[in-house]
Structures are given as structure tokens and as C-alpha cells.
Amino acid sequence: MNQHVTATTADIADPVPDRAAADSPQDVVRLVDLKRRFGATPALDGVSLNVRKGEILGIIGRSGAGKSTLIRCLNGLERPDSGEVFIEGREIGRLGERDLQPLRRRIGMVFQHFNLLSAKTVEDNVALPLKIEGRPRAERLARAAELLQLVGLSEKAKAYPASLSGGQKQRVGIARALAARPALLLSDEATSALDPETTRSILALLKDINARLGLTILLITHEMEVIRSIADRVAVIDAGRIVEEGAVWQVFADPKSDITRSLLGGIRPQLPPEIASRLTLGEGTETILRIDVAGEAARRPLLSELSAGVPGPFRLVHGGIDHVQQQPVGTLFVAVPGADAAHLAAIIAFLKDRNARVEVLGHVASPV
Amino acid sequence: MSQVLFELLLRSIWETVLMTGASGLISLVFGLPLGLALVATDHGGIAENIWVNRILAAVINGFRSVPFIILLVALIPVTRLIVGTSIGTWAAIVPLSIAATPYYARIAEVSLREVDHGLIEAARAMGGNRWTIIREVLVPEALPGIVAGFTVTLVTLVGASAMAGAIGAGGLGDLAIRYGYQRFETDVMIAVVVVLIILVCGIQWVGDRLVARLDHR
Numbered sequence: 296m297n298q299h300v301t302a303t304t305a306d307i308a309d310p311v312p313d314r315a316a317a318d319s320p321q322d323v324v325r326l327v328d329l330k331r332r333f334g335a336t337p338a339l340d341g342v343s344l345n346v347r348k349g350e351i352l353g354i355i356g357r358s359g360a361g362k363s364t365l366i367r368c369l370n371g372l373e374r375p376d377s378g379e380v381f382i383e384g385r386e387i388g389r390l391g392e393r394d395l396q397p398l399r400r401r402i403g404m405v406f407q408h409f410n411l412l413s414a415k416t417v418e419d420n421v422a423l424p425l426k427i428e429g430r431p432r433a434e435r436l437a438r439a440a441e442l443l444q445l446v447g448l449s450e451k452a453k454a455y456p457a458s459l460s461g462g463q464k465q466r467v468g469i470a471r472a473l474a475a476r477p478a479l480l481l482s483d484e485a486t487s488a489l490d491p492e493t494t495r496s497i498l499a500l501l502k503d504i505n506a507r508l509g510l511t512i513l514l515i516t517h518e519m520e521v522i523r524s525i526a527d528r529v530a531v532i533d534a535g536r537i538v539e540e541g542a543v544w545q546v547f548a549d550p551k552s553d554i555t556r557s558l559l560g561g562i563r564p565q566l567p568p569e570i571a572s573r574l575t576l577g578e579g580t581e582t583i584l585r586i587d588v589a590g591e592a593a594r595r596p597l598l599s600e601l602s603a604g605v606p607g608p609f610r611l612v613h614g615g616i617d618h619v620q621q622q623p624v625g626t627l628f629v630a631v632p633g634a635d636a637a638h639l640a641a642i643i644a645f646l647k648d649r650n651a652r653v654e655v656l657g658h659v660a661s662p663v
Numbered sequence: 664m665s666q667v668l669f670e671l672l673l674r675s676i677w678e679t680v681l682m683t684g685a686s687g688l689i690s691l692v693f694g695l696p697l698g699l700a701l702v703a704t705d706h707g708g709i710a711e712n713i714w715v716n717r718i719l720a721a722v723i724n725g726f727r728s729v730p731f732i733i734l735l736v737a738l739i740p741v742t743r744l745i746v747g748t749s750i751g752t753w754a755a756i757v758p759l760s761i762a763a764t765p766y767y768a769r770i771a772e773v774s775l776r777e778v779d780h781g782l783i784e785a786a787r788a789m790g791g792n793r794w795t796i797i798r799e800v801l802v803p804e805a806l807p808g809i810v811a812g813f814t815v816t817l818v819t820l821v822g823a824s825a826m827a828g829a830i831g832a833g834g835l836g837d838l839a840i841r842y843g844y845q846r847f848e849t850d851v852m853i854a855v856v857v858v859l860i861i862l863v864c865g866i867q868w869v870g871d872r873l874v875a876r877l878d879h880r
Contacts, residue, residue, distance in 0.1 A: 475790075
């Protein structure tokens, strides 16, 4: 059991169900203490994780954190050294290659580099999983046409992959992954080779498929933006361990681990470097506060309440409120003039009382 | 050129085409599976088996290291066993095939090895077995290279078949040596060379066209 995960999930509002509990019919995937090492380096170091039916679970980590090994354990492309992998309640870790084959047809997979067959037309690529299942050609082509319509590429059915753009190739990859009506879709960095605009359209497509077909999706990525766009829950993996897990907006609002904070760095407001470089812990004329708000705390008129409740000037230096999963999540950087400790304490107490998290970052010598 | 010589030229062309075509076909039928076996049994292959791989590689290298003219003579008992005689065009097809098969296996191996591993992984992720991977991924994806390699093999066979004159197989090479070189009939020599150039260019042209049609990369 991963102690770190238990500790971090205990204090968020939406706790992850106890992993030791009996197999829940809601879980499409259940991983128990997965370990895998390559030589001396552990790629997975005791990963336990559940994927619930119908959700989009995002696994984020830096390269080399073990994401790829993890996702490949789910369809047996990679074998764990120890631990258990349950797919729809069935343990697959000890299955032989022959027994894995029918199971893999229940799991669609989308790849970073699309992995389309260059010698086959788009429709034959999409229909390939059905050919492997031994379905008749007419049925395969009908299903391929249906899926190409779903991903908006009907007119490319007879084209070869080489003539498609990256985004179109990934749409074909997604259509192919859906062909055999899988119970689970695995996405292995599906948008990492695409430009930002194409990434957005591919993510919107995945979200749409999740909503329309109720398909469970597990995706791995190194980009927090991907998690923010489509995931319901996020698990952060580092050095082969899940260091943090929870609803996306809650993890965004209150990241517990350094690695999560660092991965969030690019898309959450940060203290501008002009101010950060002048920050001292000693005396100064202004005190810089960081105020994190989420959910209910971000919906109330917090700043006007503050100026009414604790009279005295303060200045907004930087910040913003973002919406993650329809929940407001924000960070504000505020400068309070003067060095009156009692006044500062009153402000902090007032804000904390209203469920905001406050951190004194330091002081600056002259107004910024 | 006399009428007799002209008819001899036509017969020689046919003999060369027959030797090249038949041994080419046989090398394709045996060489491609051999190439597949080399790739499949290698490290990280779909049917990894290092010992089988080593034995196959050793046998192929063994055959490839024997000069063709030696192979031609050394294989006489085998030829007699298969064809019933060790002399003539059909008898030459046996050593030609045995020389071309390992040659083509190596060429096919190179093309098959170049197939992106991600495609094999995708087929595995779809629930495909080894046969699916061979039929849907390895061979179709490597097909342009397999065809281009077959073209190279055929051209090599045209050259090798010239040596088959040593066992009375006839063919263009034999004609050039006996009439053009030994009897100083320069016009025969020139005719043979021109025909060979046309033949080789024709094979190459057809091969290139086929590759262009098959290659969708």
C-alpha cells in the first residue's frame, strides 16, 4: 500500500475509496501494488490505482516517471514483476499471450506517434481491430464508416495515412481504438506530437467520446493543460510511485507534493519574477501575501469582504481565477503596505476564516 | 549475323529468362519466410528464439560465402537427385535457387527489420497474434522493400546464370563466351551485351514501377 497516497487523499473532500476494499463493479481497472524494474531502476515502485467506470483519469508525470510502463501493464504489453492488474474484475498479470489477446480487444489504445499502417487506407486502418476479431468485411467497413463520421473524417476513408495531417492521423487512431467497442480507452501521450490548436481539438474529441459513449478513458501525459482540459481525476506519478491523486480541481487548488506544484507551475499564476527577485524575509515597506481560493471561497466577494472586515489598504499585484471542472480555482498575490504585525495577522485570520489559504511570501523594500 | 546464330540468340534469351525467372520465384518463396524467421526469432522479435536465429544465420552465411561457380559444381549430386540430370537449363535452376534464396532472405530481412516497432505494438494492443502481425503489419509495411529487393535479386540472377554455361545450361552468358569470346564473333558479343542491358533495364523498370505503386509511406 502506498503510504504517501493514503496521507494525501485523506484530507481532500472527495476521498478515493479504500483500495483494500473488495472489487467494486464501478472499477474498470484496479491496480494493486504494481512493481516493475528495468535493471537497477524501478519503473514502477508499488502503484495502486483504480479507474472508475465512465471517468477520465489522467496520469501525469515527467518523462521517466513510469507512466508508459504503467499504461502498458494494463493491456499486458508490459508485465509487472509483482502486483496485480484487474481489468473488469479479472486478474491479467499471469495470463499468457494467447489469453491476453481477446482481453486486449476490450481495450483500445491511442499512441503518441499514431502508429497507423502506411500500406492500408484510412478505413482499413480503422477496421483492422475487427479484422483481427474475424468479422466479415461488409460489417468492418460499415463500422469504419460510422467511426470516421464520429471523428469527422468520412471523406478520407479511401486516403492513405501519409496524406493526412497529424491531427487527422490521431483522429484515425482514435477511430481505430474504438472500432471493437472497447470498455476502456488508453491514451499514451496522444497529443504530445501535436500543435496546441490540434491538441485542443483532439482533447475535445476524447471528451465528447467519453460523454457520448460513456467510455472510460485512462490517459497519460506530461502536460497539466491536458489534465485540466479533460480529466475528471488526476494521479501524479513520480519515480514509479503515485504521489498524489484526486479530483482535478482539488489537486489544482491544493497541490500537496512538490512535483505537482512544479507541474502546475506553467498554468497557474506565479509571482512575477520582478517581484520574486526583490523579496526578502527581513524588513520591508510592503508584505506580499499569496492567497489561494477554490470552490466556495472563490465564489464569494472575498476582497471586498476583506476591505470591509479589516480596514486598511492593500494592493492586488498579480493573480487570476481559473475554472477547472466548472469549479473556480484561483491564486491572488496581494501587497499590504506597512509592517504592522497585528494588522497582517488580522488579514490572515479573516481570510482563513473564509476558507482561503494564505501564505506570507516575504517583504519588498519599496513599492513594486 | 547468320540465321543460325540469330536462332541461337533467341534460344539463349529464353534459357536466361527461364533460369532467372524460375530460380527467382523459388528464392522468393523460400527466402521471404526465411527473412521473416530471421527477424521474428531475433532479440525483441515476435517469436524470439536466439538459438534458432543463430542456426539460421549460420546456415545462410555458409551458403552465401561459397562462390557460385563452386556451388554449381558442388551441388551436382543434389541437382541429379532433384531434376534427374546434372546438365542443362533445368539443372542450373537448382544451384541458382540455392544461391539466391539466402541472398534474398538477407535482403528481405533488412526491409522487414525497418518496420516501425510501434506498428507491431499497435497490432499487439489490438489483440493480434503473431500471424496477424506478419500478415497485416510486417509484410504489407515492408512490401516496397521486399519488391525492390526481389528486383535486385533477379538482376543478380541474370549475372549468375552466365556461369551456368559451365554445366551446359546455355543462356546468354554461355553464348557470349563460346561464340563472342572464344570464336571472335564480335557481333554476337555485342548482341548479347545489348540484350542483357535491355533485360536488366526492363526488370529494374518493372520493379521500380511496382515499388512506386505499393509505397504509400
